[in-house]
Amino acid sequence: MSNQFFERPILNSPYTYPRRHWELDADGQPTQKIEESRRRAEFITPIPKPRKRKGAPEQSRLIFDEGRGLSTEKQQYDPTAIINEVRRHVDEWRLLPDKNDWRVTPETARLLEHWRHHQFSGIRPFFCQIEAVETLIWLTEVAPTLGKTGDTFIDYLESANEDANPGLSRLALKLATGTGKTTVMAMVMAWQTINAVRRPQSRRFTRGFLVVTPGITIRDRLRVLKPNDPDSYYASRELVPNDMLADIAKAKIVITNYHAFMFRERVDLSKGGRSLLQGRGEPLQTLETEGQMLQRVMPELMGLKSVFIMNDEAHHCYREKPLPDAELSGDERKEAEENNEAARVWISGLGIVGRKIGALRVLDLSATPFFLQGSGYAEGTLFPWTMCDFSLMDAIECGIVKLPRVPVADNIPGNEMPKFRELWKHIGTRMPKKGRGRAGQLDPLSIPVELQTALEALYGHYRKTFDLWAEAGIKVAPCFIIICNNTATS
Known part of the structure; x- marks a missing residue:
């Protein structure tokens, strides 16, 4: 029986509604069955606690069974994502023929028309990229004008943030890896900047942006967001009409990694020198103040009334909940502690920006905006402030990303349960520890048999593909890449 999904996975155009x-x-x-509709977003997400009202007694809540046994009295979970409701309203709004009914500024309307209908000479924005920005625009400009309908979503976001991100207004856009989050960032910056320049009194817009990344590599890749970069997306990808490019040049953009939020020593003192200067008095305060840290990280933004923050790979940024001691152990606890420490630095830095300068919005962009293990939330549950989703399956069906292959010949004898789909659970304890020193004597022949079989299954498929390409006269060979979790494994 042929596997139609793997043979012809693409069902939709990347430029139109799926x-x-x-x-x-x-x-x-x-299942090999094609449904004539768009896939719904289905996730488990923490339910935000109701917003506290003055004078109202706190009521106990019924524990809702979401089907996975995650909900407790302290934290409940909901399998129905609000994403589908937001998507429905954005779909209806998008189809309004008269732009005077869009309830947005003339500048925003001009950009929407440009992204949707401009005849691009080169790379054209995907539907998912435009939809992500449309969702943000709808929640920012349109929803506040819709009365109770819009208030439903605004109140939900406020509750989600009050519960998990006090003092910050976070909103997450979930976009599969490979769908072009950098382009989405550029489009958001264009929308905000042009409106801020032409409507300087509006509190909804700013021309100051802080982009926070988890590492230097990602930070360097995002330089195309700066208007003065030779490869800037605004001109090279025609994301902005020519007559608006001058406005984009007025944007102030700082791109940094979250480590920059760590307070640094202002004075370089040895242990002995510190002891000598301190004497028997109070401990010397030689760390940066919050203001000094911000002046170092983002001096260009210090004079602005507010900034728009973007978190790239935002699943690393959260405020963890207290975790019972018995919840994790061993390597899991160590990994959770490392994740939480990184998240603590990141979210604390954003909080300082919000208090000292003002954060208009914190926009999270991630393919996986899910809580990590040890965060205090159920692992793998969706950030409740996620308002838009374009999943990996959506991206595959639109031909935006390639179809990943997994071993399908599960021929390990002696066990009825296939192991390839969750291979790590079966072999993790038998794999070498991180770091060559801790790994001890490394023997390539000691690889667990389950992993060997999986690799052989993948390579077998690769070999067939290699031969087929050769027979077809394709001179470039297919590529077989193995990515390992650490150097000891590799």
Whole structure:
């Protein structure tokens, strides 16, 4: 029996609304049936606590069963994502023929028309990129004008943030890896900057942006967001009409990694020198103040009334909840502590920006805006402030990303349960520890048999593909890449 999904996975154009999808079974596997509709967003997400009202007694809540046994009295979870409701309203708004009914500024309307209908000479924005920005625009400009309908979403976001991100207004856009989050960032910056320049009295817009990344590599990749960069997306990808490019040049953009939020020593003192200067008095305060840290990290933004913050790979940024001691152990606890420390630095830095300068909005962009293990929330549950989703399956069905291959010949004898889908659970304890020193004597022949079989299955498929390409006269060979979790494994 042929596997239609793997042979012809693409069902939609990357530039138009996705109207078809492959049906998936309860295990997330294609049933080979095509549904004539868009795939719904289905996630488990923490339910924000109701906003406290003055004078109102706190009421106990019924514990809702979301189907996975995650909910407790302290934290409940909901399997129905609000994303689908937001998507429905944005879809209806997008189809309004008269731009006077869009309830946005003339500048925003001009950009929307440009992104949707401009005849691009080169790379054209994907539908998912435009939809992500449309969702943000709808929640910012349109929803506040819709009365109770809009208030539903605004109140939900406020509750989600009050519960998990006090003092910050976060909103997450979930976009699969490969769908072009950098372009989305550029479009958001264009929308904000042009409106801020032409409407300087408006509190909804700013021309100051702080982009926070988890590492230097990502930070360097995002330089195309700066208007003066030779490869700037605004001109090279025609993301802005020519007559608006001068406005974009007025944007102030700082791109940094979250480590920059760590307070540094102002004075370089040895241990002995510190002891000598301190004497028997109070401990010397030689760390930066919050203001000094901000002056170092983002001097260009210090004079602005507010800044728009963007978190790239935002699943690293959260405020963890207290975790019971028995919840994790061993390597899991160590990994959770490292994740939480990084998240603590990141979210604390954003909090300082919000208090000292003012954060208009914190926009999270991630393919996986899910809580990590040890965060205090159920691992893998969706950030509740996520308002837009374009999943990996959506991206595959639109031909934006390639179809990843997994071993399908699960021929390990002696066990009825296939192991390839969750291979690490079966072999993790038998793999070498991180770092060559801790790994001890490394023997390539000691690789667990399950992993060997998986690699052989993948390579077997690769070999067939290699031969087929050669027979077809394709001179470039297919590429077989193995990515390891650490150097000891590699």
